[in-house]
Amino acid sequence: MSQMHSVEKQLRQMILGLEIGPGEKLTERWIESRFGASRTPVRAALLRLETEGLVGRDGRGWTVSPINLAELEQIAVYREAVEVAAVRLTCSLADRSAIDVIEAMLESCDNDTPREEWHRVGMDFHIELARLSGNEFLFRAVRDAMTRLSRARWLEVRDEAALSRAWAEHRAILAAARRGDADEAARLLSVHIVGSRDRLVTSLANDRRGLRARGFAVVAA
Amino acid sequence: MSQMHSVEKQLRQMILGLEIGPGEKLTERWIESRFGASRTPVRAALLRLETEGLVGRDGRGWTVSPINLAELEQIAVYREAVEVAAVRLTCSLADRSAIDVIEAMLESCDNDTPREEWHRVGMDFHIELARLSGNEFLFRAVRDAMTRLSRARWLEVRDEAALSRAWAEHRAILAAARRGDADEAARLLSVHIVGSRDRLVTSLANDRRGLRARGFAVVAA
DNA sequence: TGCACCATCTTGGTATCCCAAATTGGTATC
DNA sequence: GATACCAATTTGGGATACCAAGATGGTGCA
Structure with a gap:
């Protein structure tokens, strides 16, 4: 099993390392399958990353924050x-x-x-x-x-x-x-x-x- | 049904208004029943309030942040x-x-x-x-x-x-x-x-x- | 051929179930 | 009487099922 904050850390790493481009759309389901976690930790990670300004809400979905x-x-x-x-x-x-x-x-x-x-x-x-x-x-x-x-x-x-x-x-x-x-x-x-x-x-x-x-x-x- | 951020707002209000005392233990289940929401929005609320410094983790559980x-x-x-x-x-x-x-x-x-x-x-x-x-x-x-x-x-x-x-x-x-x-x-x-x-x-x-x-x-x- | 409308799929939000760990209360032993 | 240990309940974390709303694409009519 993955460590506790693994989804959050890995996702943050991918965003900060530009492996996921600024402005890209994110779906909870994609993250879920990408990291082998379920939606609960995925949502927790997205909420945290939102407060860090790395992802944001785009209407209904999630977006990697563009460089502004x-x-x-x-x-x-x-x-x-x-x-x-x-x-x-x-x-x-x-x-x-x-x-x-x-x-x-x-x-x-x-x-x-x-x-x-x-x-x-x-x-x-x-x-x-x-x-x-x-x-x-x-x-x-x-x-x-x-x-x-x-x-x-x-x-x-x-x-x-x-x-x-x-x-x-x-x-x-x-x-x-x-x-x-x-x-x-x-x-x-x-x-x-x-x-x-x-x-x-x-x-x-x-x-x-x-x-x-x-x-x-x-x-x- | 309750509005989207209702749990978060109401809980924040109770904490800021000292209706829940600084240092008090919080359980997700109590919040759930208190506001008639389910655990997912409750967790989202707790995660947000954590970044605001109003609640914190106390080992495994949640605590209203004491006045420090x-x-x-x-x-x-x-x-x-x-x-x-x-x-x-x-x-x-x-x-x-x-x-x-x-x-x-x-x-x-x-x-x-x-x-x-x-x-x-x-x-x-x-x-x-x-x-x-x-x-x-x-x-x-x-x-x-x-x-x-x-x-x-x-x-x-x-x-x-x-x-x-x-x-x-x-x-x-x-x-x-x-x-x-x-x-x-x-x-x-x-x-x-x-x-x-x-x-x-x-x-x-x-x-x-x-x-x-x-x-x-x-x-x- | 172009446009409008409808079926379908996708997606985030919510509710519920399951699990492992930790706290708790009680009991038996020293 | 104190303490150590065990069972049962509680609790947060994770997984899954369900839903409503929005996006999408295809089809039929003009």
């Missing part, structure tokens, strides 16, 4: 608010030694690290940084925002220059946080998030035609 | 981040005429307004103010935070002095926002949220014994 450029821009504003608050909180803590763990995480990526790993670590940087604040709500907010951004970020990972720039910015943010310079850390983080958003939205707007050709629904800003 | 003082303090920090970001965003908008609607909402409360109405308007002030920002994520964050605070806030409503103070602060925030003074609006809002948290936590810590006597679970900070 307007939403990406709004998320950037939201992230800026919560991540800046989190890093400021972290800077005010006495023990900031856990920052080293995040630094190590960044350093674990080198030239022969697979794309998936860069993608994951790029998100985990922000999530773990928020976790350091000790505030559960700021942490969850960042984690949920990164989940929503996850699919769009596959594109950024393909750009070497953007990646090394992002990593440099990540290191600079950590350095400021480590010495407790809240203002500088906040400033760098803001710049990073806004820049990241710009690159992402531009890149998506350019690739939009190609993405649609692959069957990925991309909603304009 | 530590959580209230963390929510205040979270609120401060998102509400301040929202009001700053609103101040940067050209058309801030919708502020008048919120002002009118505040003025609709007078001496012979029932408690429930003060309670609701006190929350809607923050929710509607966040909505003005036009950012869906900031709005949802504030709405969810207020939902989580809702039960604890029943206590504050009993304190006349605290209420009139809160209303004065609300008006001052609106005034600053109306003239586009983002820094002042942000400052006033921060002060309001922190003060509100202090009064709430103090009040709850004092009433804790009484609340427990009524069967309400209150978890210390």
Whole structure:
């Protein structure tokens, strides 16, 4: 038998990994047969994924949420608010030694690290940084925002220059946080998030035609 | 037959209205018979309410989330981040005429307004103010935070002095926002949220014994 | 040939049944 | 009298049967 949250995890994996394209229709029966589960766990999974914004109701049926450029821009504003608050909180803590763990995480990526790993670590940087604040709500907010951004970020990972720039910015943010310079850390983080958003939205707007050709629904800003 | 989200709405109402006490055990079978629905919609309702933080899993069963003082303090920090970001965003908008609607909402409360109405308007002030920002994520964050605070806030409503103070602060925030003074609006809002948290936590810590006597679970900070 | 209407199938929503695990209450033993 | 163990009931999780509404496609009439 499958583990408890198996349907949910596997389905989320397929959606986040773009194995099921943004905008695709989903039927409970298809998921049921695909994962060998019955409708009860399928429905639970869909309800959870709905709150994560990964699937939505399309009239009567279910749809994998399209990539929404307007939403990406709004998320950037939201992230800026919560991540800046989190890093400021972290800077005010006495023990900031856990920052080293995040630094190590960044350093674990080198030239022969697979794309998936860069993608994951790029998100985990922000999530773990928020976790350091000790505030559960700021942490969850960042984690949920990164989940929503996850699919769009596959594109950024393909750009070497953007990646090394992002990593440099990540290191600079950590350095400021480590010495407790809240203002500088906040400033760098803001710049990073806004820049990241710009690159992402531009890149998506350019690739939009190609993405649609692959069957990925991309909603304009 | 009952409407689609009837179980969820009614159950949420009972929890938020303290008709079911914080910390109480819930069984799917009880909810089923109580609302005349079957288990499927009951489970959907529980899953949704779980993401709202109103119910939680207690081993195998379900429990109405206790009032958690530590959580209230963390929510205040979270609120401060998102509400301040929202009001700053609103101040940067050209058309801030919708502020008048919120002002009118505040003025609709007078001496012979029932408690429930003060309670609701006190929350809607923050929710509607966040909505003005036009950012869906900031709005949802504030709405969810207020939902989580809702039960604890029943206590504050009993304190006349605290209420009139809160209303004065609300008006001052609106005034600053109306003239586009983002820094002042942000400052006033921060002060309001922190003060509100202090009064709430103090009040709850004092009433804790009484609340427990009524069967309400209150978890210390 | 084109359009409207009807039969059929699909789909999500609901109700009910089954099961495994855990809680509970009682009893027997030390 | 306390405790350990066992049975029975309760409970949530999963599976399945059923239903009403909507989509679909085919057919017949104009």
